[in-house]
Every structure is written in structure tokens, then in C-alpha cells.
Amino acid sequence: xxxQFAQLTINxxxxxxxxxxxxxxxxxxFGIQRIANFAHGEYLTFAAYAGLLLNxxxxxxxxxxxxxxxxxxxxxxxxxxxxxxxxxxxxGLVATSLITVGIGLMLRDVIFMVVGPQTRQFEIDQTxxxxxxxxxxxxxxxxxIAITIVVAPAVALLLARTPIGxxxxxxxxxxxxxxxxxxxxxxxxxxxWLLAGALAGLGGTMFAxxxxxxxxxxxxxxxxxxxxxxxxxxxxxxxxxLMAGIVLGLAMELxxxxxxxxxxxxxxxxxxxxxxxxxxxxxxxxxxxxxARVF
Amino acid sequence: xxxxxxxxxxxxxxxxxxxxxxxxSFGVTEGVITALIGPNGAGKTTMFNLxxxxxxxxxxxxRFAGRRIDGARGDVVARAGLVRAFQTARVLTxxxxxxxxxxxxxxxxxxxxxxxxxxPRRVARRESEVHARALELLDxxxxxxxxxxxxxxxSGGQRKLLELGRALxxxxxxxxxxxxxxxxxxxxxxxxLDHIQQLRQRHGATVCVIEHDMDVVMSISDRVIVMDxxxxxxxxxxxxxQRDERVIEAYLGRQGHADESQRGRPA
Amino acid sequence: MDFLNLAxxxxxxxxxxxxAIFALGLYVQFSMAGLPxxxxxxxxxxxxYTMAILVVRYSVSLPVASMAGIAAAIVLALILGIxxxxxxxxxxxxxTVAGGEIVRYxxxxxxxxxxxxIGSIGxxxxxQIALYNGGWQRSLDxxxxxxxxxxxxxxxxxxxxALMVWSIVxxxxxxxxxxxxxxxxxxxxxxxxxxxxxTAVGKNVFAFKLQALMLGAVLGAAAGLxxxxxxxxxxxxxxxxxxxxxxxxxxILGGMNRLWAIPVGAVVFSLLYAGTRFLNFFPLSLIDxxxxxxxxxxxxxxxLVLFMAVRPQGMLGNRRELLLEK
Numbered sequence: 001x002x003x004q005f006a007q008l009t010i011n012x013x014x015x016x017x018x019x020x021x022x023x024x025x026x027x028x029x030f031g032i033q034r035i036a037n038f039a040h041g042e043y044l045t046f047a048a049y050a051g052l053l054l055n056x057x058x059x060x061x062x063x064x065x066x067x068x069x070x071x072x073x074x075x076x077x078x079x080x081x082x083x084x085x086x087x088x089x090x091x092g093l094v095a096t097s098l099i100t101v102g103i104g105l106m107l108r109d110v111i112f113m114v115v116g117p118q119t120r121q122f123e124i125d126q127t128x129x130x131x132x133x134x135x136x137x138x139x140x141x142x143x144x145i146a147i148t149i150v151v152a153p154a155v156a157l158l159l160a161r162t163p164i165g166x167x168x169x170x171x172x173x174x175x176x177x178x179x180x181x182x183x184x185x186x187x188x189x190x191x192x193w194l195l196a197g198a199l200a201g202l203g204g205t206m207f208a209x210x211x212x213x214x215x216x217x218x219x220x221x222x223x224x225x226x227x228x229x230x231x232x233x234x235x236x237x238x239x240x241x242l243m244a245g246i247v248l249g250l251a252m253e254l255x256x257x258x259x260x261x262x263x264x265x266x267x268x269x270x271x272x273x274x275x276x277x278x279x280x281x282x283x284x285x286x287x288x289x290x291x292a293r294v295f
Numbered sequence: 296x297x298x299x300x301x302x303x304x305x306x307x308x309x310x311x312x313x314x315x316x317x318x319x320s321f322g323v324t325e326g327v328i329t330a331l332i333g334p335n336g337a338g339k340t341t342m343f344n345l346x347x348x349x350x351x352x353x354x355x356x357x358r359f360a361g362r363r364i365d366g367a368r369g370d371v372v373a374r375a376g377l378v379r380a381f382q383t384a385r386v387l388t389x390x391x392x393x394x395x396x397x398x399x400x401x402x403x404x405x406x407x408x409x410x411x412x413x414x415p416r417r418v419a420r421r422e423s424e425v426h427a428r429a430l431e432l433l434d435x436x437x438x439x440x441x442x443x444x445x446x447x448x449x450s451g452g453q454r455k456l457l458e459l460g461r462a463l464x465x466x467x468x469x470x471x472x473x474x475x476x477x478x479x480x481x482x483x484x485x486x487x488l489d490h491i492q493q494l495r496q497r498h499g500a501t502v503c504v505i506e507h508d509m510d511v512v513m514s515i516s517d518r519v520i521v522m523d524x525x526x527x528x529x530x531x532x533x534x535x536x537q538r539d540e541r542v543i544e545a546y547l548g549r550q551g552h553a554d555e556s557q558r559g560r561p562a
Numbered sequence: 563m564d565f566l567n568l569a570x571x572x573x574x575x576x577x578x579x580x581x582a583i584f585a586l587g588l589y590v591q592f593s594m595a596g597l598p599x600x601x602x603x604x605x606x607x608x609x610x611y612t613m614a615i616l617v618v619r620y621s622v623s624l625p626v627a628s629m630a631g632i633a634a635a636i637v638l639a640l641i642l643g644i645x646x647x648x649x650x651x652x653x654x655x656x657x658t659v660a661g662g663e664i665v666r667y668x669x670x671x672x673x674x675x676x677x678x679x680i681g682s683i684g685x686x687x688x689x690q691i692a693l694y695n696g697g698w699q700r701s702l703d704x705x706x707x708x709x710x711x712x713x714x715x716x717x718x719x720x721x722x723x724a725l726m727v728w729s730i731v732x733x734x735x736x737x738x739x740x741x742x743x744x745x746x747x748x749x750x751x752x753x754x755x756x757x758x759x760x761t762a763v764g765k766n767v768f769a770f771k772l773q774a775l776m777l778g779a780v781l782g783a784a785a786g787l788x789x790x791x792x793x794x795x796x797x798x799x800x801x802x803x804x805x806x807x808x809x810x811x812x813x814i815l816g817g818m819n820r821l822w823a824i825p826v827g828a829v830v831f832s833l834l835y836a837g838t839r840f841l842n843f844f845p846l847s848l849i850d851x852x853x854x855x856x857x858x859x860x861x862x863x864x865x866l867v868l869f870m871a872v873r874p875q876g877m878l879g880n881r882r883e884l885l886l887e888k
Binding site for chain 3: 036087091092093094097099101102103104105106107108109112116267268271274275277278281282
Binding site for chain 2: 737740741744745746748749751752755756758759760761762763764765766767773777
């Protein structure tokens with residue numbers, strides 16, 4: 001039972017860190033652009049296939065493939081920002097949400113048409129297992145741990161120490177106040193999309209690598225986990241999203257632990273996540289860590 | 296002494312650590328125009344929100360016509376006969392001026408889904424009464440010629456008039472007006488003033504108005520309530536209030552230019 | 563398949579009518595009351611599942627089971643609506659789509675109740691094929707016989723179905739036109755514009771919103787029943803969130819706030835949707851037939867974006883009204 005606990009904790013930490021990093025981007029976007037981006041999942045899908053192209057077709061290693069996917073997805077996110085979302089700003093919350101739904105459908109189905117519906121996998125040994133006595137880790141998980149251990153602190157540093165990171169947080173927290181204090185909100189908005197795109201790129205490839213096999217529904221399946229992370233951390237709060245992702249990842253895995261009232265059956269994990277999301281929206285829309293804030 | 300129509304007793308409302316309204320008590324007599332004045336941030340609009348059921352007080356009681364209304368929902372308070380207008384007029388922009396008026400009518404059985412199918416005649420009968428009343432009130436607020444226009448095409452001042460007319464459709468016993476003159480062109484402002492006075496004379500309505508312009512306050516109100524920093528600091532007839540030390544202190548005490556900013560408040 | 567296949571187009575006509583009913587439910591919630599319900603498909607699912615389970619497992623008669631399906635949708639509307647209707651628009655959108663997904667996941671993961679991922683066919687457990695629409699087929703046959711007395715040999719089951727569905731659409735449109743212009747509809751419209759103003763004149767906004775949600779749920783469930791009866795089998799995969807967005811597209815094609823434009827939107831949508839299978843000329847012939855399904859969904863997304871961007875008033879609406887400032 002202890003072993004199961006340790007294993008679930010590791011799995012939860014891995015999923016959680018990926019969710020956290022993706023969530024940071026989504027949360028900043030939500031805070032700055034005031035939109036619930038229903039296409040965010042498809043950014044992850046796009047990234048997974050961009051990474052796969054580099055990895056499987058061009059024989060690059062996973063680090064290069066991930067970096068390439070991050071760059072490509074960042075460009076995609078900025079292109080959609082300038083091409084569609086920015087010109088259509090000011091149509092209201094619902095209209096914008098519907099537009100992102102449309103963008104998501106377009107992206108997903110273009111990907112379906114290009115790569116087909118069959119499942120794919122990265123060039124990585126899916127059968128090997130590293131046995132660390134208490135826990136066992138797949139090569140995919142090992143890669144994810146290695147990459148996130150580098151990226152997560154880098155993102156935290158970027159947001160905490162650099163002027164641009166501070167500006168992003170300021171704008172996401174209070175756009176009007178930031179504008180008054182002389183921050184170029186438009187420019188920061190573009191950078192936020194770049195960052196959110198890159199992090200979605202990271203998240204997409206990492207989810208694909210950790211899961212082993214994936215298909216073009218990859219991103220849509222985790223979209224609501226990303227939303228949950230964003231809301232749990234408090235919309236617009238980067239640190240909140242970092243914490244929330246890890247908490248959510250752990251909570252989802254550990255809910256299946258047999259020491260926890262017998263454990264929830266794994267197939268009900270998504271239901272649990274949705275229920276948590278709805279509960280949060282209803283009773284703590286400012287997030288677990290956020291202050292109450294009037295919109 | 297006539298019984299009070301509205302009694303506010305020991306009401307407080309905190310936001311975070313700040314008391315927006317702090318142990319405020321006052322009463323309003325039926326058939327009287329009362330002005331609620333005070334410096335910016337004194338808690339006047341919060342007080343209106345508390346009375347009209349748009350916010351719930353932390354403690355204290357509010358009675359309207361003898362009935363407790365503190366903590367009651369806004370629509371319940373409105374149906375009890377206490378109707379408010381907003382600081383920035385809230386008109387329904389993509390509905391016609393006439394529809395804005397009709398919407399506010401009371402006792403329309405057609406607001407119940409099934410009644411439109413079971414008793415369409417009754418609904419239609421009430422609708423024609425309501426229609427006549429709406430046109431009458433639109434005449435009063437001089438908007439009848441715009442009845443079929445979208446409310447979104449009205450000017451700020453016209454919106455204030457429409458909101459006043461709409462509030463009257465509810466046939467209120469008491470009406471709360473939050474800065475009815477703000478943003479209204481002088482000609483319209485004079486009309487509004489006339490309406491407010493007519494309300495009392497012709498309809499016997501009780502009016503409570505938040506107003507910054509002292510000349511207006513002195514000319515229309517029978518009674519003045521002064522708030523400062525969430526507290527009610529003075530209550531009385533206008534001429535007495537004008538001489539009240541605490542009121543002068545509240546307006547002039549803290550900043551030298553307060554007089555200017557309060558009297559000639561830009562619209 | 564032949565482009566001029568009459569049976570196929572009759573079938574498409576029925577589906578279009580069913581989508582019109584489905585979209586009408588969303589119209590009540592979204593266009594009339596301003597509630598962005600992104601989980602409308604859940605009402606369709608719960609209606610169909612309740613009906614099928616009652617018929618197959620408990621041998622309840624079809625009319626009673628159908629009523630129960632609609633009642634179940636109302637209960638779901640209450641469960642979803644009572645806590646969440648106070649949320650601001652985009653939170654409500656996220657909460658409702660999550661609610662819809664919960665229904666779908668439960669349908670998938672409670673095989674003892676729902677038949678699991680294989681759907682209605684598995685309702686009786688492994689090895690037994692469950693059918694719920696036998697009674698329906700018999701009634702349709704009787705109606706078809708009656709119809710053939712009028713129009714002769716042209717009568718067939720699909721045509722009867724199409725006529726029946728469109729009669730329902732017509733009745734509903736007339737009914738809702740009346741409701742929309744009633745004082746009830748006026749209050750909903752006011753809520754769509756500004757809840758606080760409507761509260762300030764003494765209307766219980768929450769109660770009206772809940773009524774709109776429930777009425778929409780009834781129509782959603784009715785569409786779900788008709789679709790399930792027409793097709794004969796269904797599975798959790800038939801209730802993907804995309805279905806809700808088809809309904810949005812139908813509303814948008816027709817122009818958001820025009821009741822009579824819904825059937826037009828539904829027909830255009832269905833023609834587009836069914837018609838894409840005939841797009842087999844160059845260069846589209848390069849796409850293999852399996853991928854056409856994705857092309858269709860791509861088109862749905864493209865039209866959503868395009869119409870929101872260029873013609874938010876739809877094909878037929880009045881732009882001036884939509885662009886009036888709040």
C-alpha cells in the first residue's frame with residue numbers, strides 16, 4: 001500500500017507539473033485577454049504532433065523535439081491572437097468563447113485530416129521500466145521529469161525576476177491598473193501569448209510522451225483539467241496556477257489510492273475533475289489561493 | 296407624529312476591513328422628499344444598495360412600511376413598493392423605450408409562462424391597461440415621441456428619464472434616486488426636478504435622493520440626511536443642516552477645495 | 563452514393579427538423595434569456611438514456627418512458643441550474659460544458675446502468691442485443707399506412723418521420739413566437755440585457771432563468787428522444803460537446819435572435835453537414851472518405867468563427883440591433 005502511495009505520488013507529481021506549466025500560460029491569457037480559450041487544448045495537440053514530426057520523421061531527440069514544438073506552438077498562438085482573436089475583441093464573453101470553440105474545432109480537425117485518427121507514439125522505448133525500489137518509472141516519465149525540472153524553475157524565475165515577467169503578472173492581475181502605471185498592455189499581451197503557446201507546446205509534448213500513445217483528441221481531453229487548474233489557482237494568477245496544477249495532479253492520482261477509503265475507480269477520475277471544477281466555479285471562483293476579487 | 300415609512304436602524308456593511316456603512320440609523324416619513332448627502336465615499340450608494348436589497352447588511356435592521364426588508368432580495372423589496380434607480384441609468388438597450396416601460400408593470404399574469412397559453416385573454420386585458428399607463432408615464436417624462444426607438448439610442452439624460460418612468464411603472468410607495476441629475480443636460484435636469492416634485496404632489500410618493508448639488512438639495516428636499524465615513528452625522532430640515540457644525544466640518548474640514556468639488560460637481 | 567437519393571434526403575430532412583428542435587431549446591436559454599449553456603447536449607443524452615433504459619430494462623411503454631426522459635432532463639436542469647445560474651457568463655459556459663461531460667462520462671462508465679461505451683445495444687448486458695424502438699417502428703408503420711391512403715405509393719417510413727418532425731417544429735415555432743412576445747418573454751429579454759435593471763423593477767431574475775433553462779431542457783430532451791428513435795441505437799460518443807456547438811451554429815446561421823430563422827439555420831446546417839459527403843470532386847477528392855467527417859467538423863468550426871466575425875447577425879438578421887451598445 002505504501003508502494004502504491006509512492007507510485008501514485010510520483011505519477012501525480014509528473015502530471016501535476018505538466019498541468020501546472022500549461023496552466024500558468026492559460027491563466028495569464030485568461031487574466032490578460034479576459035477569454036476562456038476553448039482552443040487551448042488544441043494548442044497542446046498541435047504541439048504533440050509538431051514534436052512527433054521532429055522526433056519520428058527527422059530523428060531528433062526528445063529535448064530538441066520539445067523545444068521545436070514549443071517554438072512552433074508559440075508562433076501558432078501569436079498568429080491566432082493577431083489573426084483572429086485581437087481583431088474580434090470586444091464582442092463579449094460568450095461571443096469570444098464561441099469563437100475559440102470554432103478555432104479549436106478547426107485546429108483539431110485539420111490535425112485529424114493531416115495525420116489521421118490512428119494513435120501514434122514518440123520514438124521512445126515504451127516497454128522499459130526503471131525500477132527505483134519504491135517506485136517504477138517509464139522512460140517517458142523520466143524524460144518528462146528531466147525536462148520539467150529544468151523548465152519549471154525557469155518559468156518561475158522569468159515571472160518573478162525579469163521585468164517582462166513582472167509586467168505579465170501585473171497586467172494579468174489588473175489590466176487597467178497596469179495600463180495606468182505605464183505598462184504597454186498590448187505588447188505584454190503578445191508576450192503572454194508567446195509564453196502561453198510555448199508552455200502549451202511543452203505540455204502537449206510532455207502529455208504525449210507520458211501517456212505513451214496519443215491521437216488528435218489529446219488536447220481536448222486535458223482542456224478541462226487545464227481550466228480546472230486555472231480556476232483552482234485563481235484566474236490570472238501565475239503562481240496560483242503552478243501550485244494548483246501540482247495539487248490537482250496529486251489529488252487525481254491519490255484519489256485512486258486504496259488507503260483512501262478503498263480508492264476511487266480510475267475510470268471516475270475525469271468525473272471527479274469535472275465535479276471539482278464546477279464546485280470551484282460555484283463556491284470559490286477566486287481560486288483556492290486567490291483573494292476575493294470583484295470582476 | 297406620522298409613522299416612518301422607512302426605518303434604518305444600526306445598519307453596517309464592511310468590505311474587507313473597511314466599513315462602508317457604519318452603524319447608520321435614520322428614518323423617512325411618508326410623503327416627504329429626503330436628500331441623502333455627504334462627501335464622496337461617505338457610503339450613500341452603499342446605503343441605497345442595502346435598502347434596495349442589492350446588498351445584504353452585516354448587521355442592523357431595515358423596515359419598510361413596518362416590514363423587515365434587510366437581507367431580502369432586490370426584487371422582493373421592489374415588489375413591496377420600494378423601487379430604486381441607478382447612478383448610471385440601467386436601461387435595456389436592445390429593447391424599445393416602450394418595452395422598457397412595459398417590462399416593469401406589476402401584476403401581469405402573463406409573466407407566468409403557462410398563463411399565456413391558458414388565459415391569453417386575461418393577459419391581453421392586463422397588457423392593454425399596462426400599455427395605456429406606460430404611454431401616460433412616457434408623456435410625463437417627455438419620451439413618448441421616442442416610444443418605438445431602441446433604448447440604446449437615447450442620450451444619458453434621456454436614459455435617466457426613462458429609468459425614472461420605468462420605476463414609476465411599478466407604482467412604488469417610495470422611490471430611491473441615485474444622483475438623478477448627474478450627466479443630465481441642464482434643460483433635462485430642470486424637467487427631472489419638476490418630475491420629482493410632481494411625484495410627491497400628484498402621486499403622494501415618498502422620494503429619497505442622493506444629490507451633490509447643494510442648491511438642488513436645498514430647493515427640493517423637505518429633509519436632509521448627512522452621511523460621512525459610513526455614519527449618519529446629521530438629520531434635519533435643509534436650513535438647519537446648512538448651519539450644522541458637523542456638516543460644515545465634514546464638507547470643509549479635511550480638504551480646502553472640498554467646497555468647490557462638491558458644489559459645482561461636474562456633470 | 564447517388565446525389566439524387568431520395569431516401570437519403572428524406573432522412574436528412576428528419577434530422578434537420580430534430581436539430582431545429584434541439585436548437586430551439588438553446589434559443590430559449592441563450593437567445594431569449596442570455597444563458598450561455600455550453601452543455602445543452604446533456605439534456606439530449608439524459609432524455610434518450612432514461613427512455614431506453616426504462617423501455618428495455620423495465621418494459622415501460624414508450625410514451626411513458628419518453629415522458630420520464632423529459633422529466634429526467636428537467637431534474638438535470640434543476641441540479642445544474644440552481645447552483646450555477648448566478649455565475650457570470652464565461653464561468654457558466656465552462657460549468658455547463660463540464661456538467662455535460664459528467665453526464666457523458668457517467669454514461670460511459672456505468673455499464674450496469676447504461677450499457678457502457680457500446681451504448682444502448684449493451685443495455686441488457688453482454689450477449690444480448692437491446693432494442694428500444696420497436697413500439698416506435700410499429701406506430702410509424704401505422705401512420706405510414708394512413709399516409710399512403712392520402713399520397714399513395716410515395717409514402718414510406720422515413721417520409722412519415724420527416725413530416726411528423728417538421729409538424730412538431732412548426733407547432734413549436736408558432737408556440738414560441740407567442741411566448742417570445744408575451745410578458746414572460748419580455749422579462750427574459752430584459753434579463754438578457756441587464757439583470758440588475760430587471761431585479762430593480764421587481765422581477766425574480768433567478769426564477770425566470772431557471773424556467774428558461776428547464777424549458778430548453780425539455781426541448782433538448784425531446785430532440786434527444788426523436789433522434790434516438792429515428793436512428794435506433796446510440797452510445798455516449800453520440801453526445802460529444804460538439805453537438806451543442808452545432809446548435810449554436812444553427813442559431814448563428816439563422817441570426818441569433820430570430821426565432822423563424824432557426825429552421826432555416828437547421829436546414830442550411832444539415833445540407834452542409836450531409837452535403838459534404840458529395841464533395842468528391844478535385845481537389846477535395848484528395849481527401850479520403852474517412853477524413854471527410856473531419857472536414858465536416860472543420861467546416862462547423864470555420865463557420866462559427868466566420869459568422870461571429872463577419873455576420874454576427876446571421877444570414878438574415880439585423881446588424882444594427884446586435885451592435886447597439888449595452
